[in-house]
Amino acid sequence: MLFLQNTMSSGKISAKLKEIQNNLNDLTEQFNSIPCLTIDGLQAIPFDTEDNWKINVFKILNATHIYKSWLLNIVNPSEHTHPNTVTLQFINTIVRDHSYHILSNYVISNEYDTLIVKDSIVINHDSDD
């Protein structure tokens, strides 16, 4: 009986270890990911076309009190001079989630129906230490 119980226990322990391993994988990925917001539909916003795209994005950020120091980067994936989509990379999920909330309200209160704010992540592959 002891022998069987040992066998059973090892199977059970193995399954539990796998479960913990999966949880740790998720946790590691969360730590290694940069929390982001993607803003779609910028071309429909009446910006000053003379301005640099980044200045136009900062106009939204200033209007919504999203501080520059909350951001790691602002990415223009299309590299278009007036991109329709930009990605804001945040320093942590707390400020990202807060910014998502206030940007969503900004879209509603200004009736920018074409502006879509989505949360996302990017996996950081640059870590070297």
Place this chain on the structure above:
Amino acid sequence: MLFPLNHLLVVDSVTSEVTSEVTSTTVDQSAPDVYTEHNEIDDATLLLLADNHSNADVNVADLSEINNSINELKSHIDMLYKYLQPQTITIFNFKNLKPYQSVTTVKEKVDKLFQLAGIPLHWKITLTWTQLNNNDIDSVTISMLNYHVKEKTKNVLNTFLATEYNNTVYI
């Protein structure tokens, strides 16, 4: 040897739903507690027992798998530690930073450096430094808000110091 064998038969009989038939033919008077013990095992245990179909090879394989899992867990915990430990950057040869008017203290010098490199001042938390015998500051360690902030600051400062100081001040 008869004892575990009886258990196996009972377990197999449960999974194949012929418990009564098997127990009636296999349990003898020399092992009267076998059926009683079987009743004490819950359903989950029985399923696991059936899955394992106990033999020595399976047991060794399980132990090896557990050992591998533990090693993988250890390496994952090491990776997590990288994110959870205090996030610091150390600037060496701090004394070589250019002097600026009305910038005298270590904090003011670091603030000026951050400002010139375009790094938000709020990203840093505390400063500690080491001094040389002649009271010059040798190195300054800056603790940063979090891992991502540290990585970004490190990249920006590396570029800035390479350009402006030709790495006479470095991280």
